[in-house]
Amino acid sequence: xxxxxxxxxxxxxxxxxxxxxxxxxxxxxxxxxxxxxxxxxxxxxxxxxxxxxxxxxxxxxxxxxxxxxxxxxxxxxxxxxxxxxxxxxxxxxxxxxxxxxxxxxxxxxxxxxxxxxxxxxxxxxxxxxxxxxxxxxxxxxxxxxxxxxxxxxxxxxxxxxxxxxxxxxxxxxxxxxxxxxxxxxxxxxxxxxxxxxxxxxxxxxxxxxxxxxxxxxxxxxxxxxxxxxxxxxxxxxxxxxxxxxxxxxxxxxxxxxxxxxxxxxxxxxxxxxxxxxxxxxxxxxxxxxxxxxxxxxxxxxxxxxxxxxxxxxxxx
Numbered sequence: 001x002x003x004x005x006x007x008x009x010x011x012x013x014x015x016x017x018x019x020x021x022x023x024x025x026x027x028x029x030x031x032x033x034x035x036x037x038x039x040x041x042x043x044x045x046x047x048x049x050x051x052x053x054x055x056x057x058x059x060x061x062x063x064x065x066x067x068x069x070x071x072x073x074x075x076x077x078x079x080x081x082x083x084x085x086x087x088x089x090x091x092x093x094x095x096x097x098x099x100x101x102x103x104x105x106x107x108x109x110x111x112x113x114x115x116x117x118x119x120x121x122x123x124x125x126x127x128x129x130x131x132x133x134x135x136x137x138x139x140x141x142x143x144x145x146x147x148x149x150x151x152x153x154x155x156x157x158x159x160x161x162x163x164x165x166x167x168x169x170x171x172x173x174x175x176x177x178x179x180x181x182x183x184x185x186x187x188x189x190x191x192x193x194x195x196x197x198x199x200x201x202x203x204x205x206x207x208x209x210x211x212x213x214x215x216x217x218x219x220x221x222x223x224x225x226x227x228x229x230x231x232x233x234x235x236x237x238x239x240x241x242x243x244x245x246x247x248x249x250x251x252x253x254x255x256x257x258x259x260x261x262x263x264x265x266x267x268x269x270x271x272x273x274x275x276x277x278x279x280x281x282x283x284x285x286x287x288x289x290x291x292x293x294x295x296x297x298x299x300x301x302x303x304x305x306x307x308x309x310x311x312x313x314x315x316x
Contacts, residue, residue: 072265103292109264134265218293
């Protein structure tokens with residue numbers, strides 16, 4: 001019951017902020033221009049600041065575990081390529097493909113993940129290590145699939161698509177912020193309080209602003225027409241991925257906060273930044289928003305079930 005109450009306390013407030021954004025849009029206080037500007041501001045400023053703060057504030061040298069980071073990276077990679085391959089076979093609407101793949105494999109690791117880990121284990125270094133292993137790949141793979149499956153010229157050749165994907169990866173502000181955070185952590189740079197507080201203030205805007213703009217941009221009637229891919233993506237995100245990977249993690253000897261980090265990487269709700277990237281890269285924002293909302297609602301139940309199972313097995 002305690003785990004269920006905690007899951008509710010994490011996921012329901014996130015959902016309610018989305019509802020607030022939707023309500024403000026319906027009342028006329030927010031409009032489509034606000035959503036477009038907020039998504040761009042989030043993608044280029046607040047989310048990069050959030051990831052930079054999370055990674056740069058940890059002493060990576062002291063806590064680095066190569067096996068753990070590699071496992072997170074390989075698990076994320078396997079999920080992405082298998083989901084993309086399956087989607088190409090079974091999803092006929094190409095416009096949905098990029099959004100479906102991204103939202104099916106990409107978790108809210110940086111936002112919700114750290115909250116879960118800290119609730120169970122206090123201040124933990126495993127959360128940032130999981131972020132290092134998974135989040136750069138989340139963004140690189142998302143850029144790749146959104147570039148190849150998005151609203152680009154149907155007649156563009158593969159060389160052009162590869163070049164475009166590489167440019168998008170190099171320009172991606174989230175990827176840049178992660179590597180800058182790594183450099184700062186590895187070099188042991190300590191900023192003065194003035195800089196730290198400024199970075200923290202900007203970072204704190206990321207999640208609420210992303211959720212408000214997601215809610216304001218949510219198109220309920222259009223989302224209902226895409227309920228089948230939404231449910232399929234939610235199943236992949238919350239149930240199938242952890243069911244496939246967690247036994248491998250246990251066989252590798254990962255327990256405690258490392259296991260919780262892997263669980264969050266696999267089974268937390270789809271991150272709101274999926275919606276921001278999908279909209280910015282001319283992919284299906286409606287489907288992405290629908291999957292974010294659905295996984296956020298269901299995660300309080302599924303995550304609680306996974307935590308209960310791992311505790312029963314003595315893995316956490």
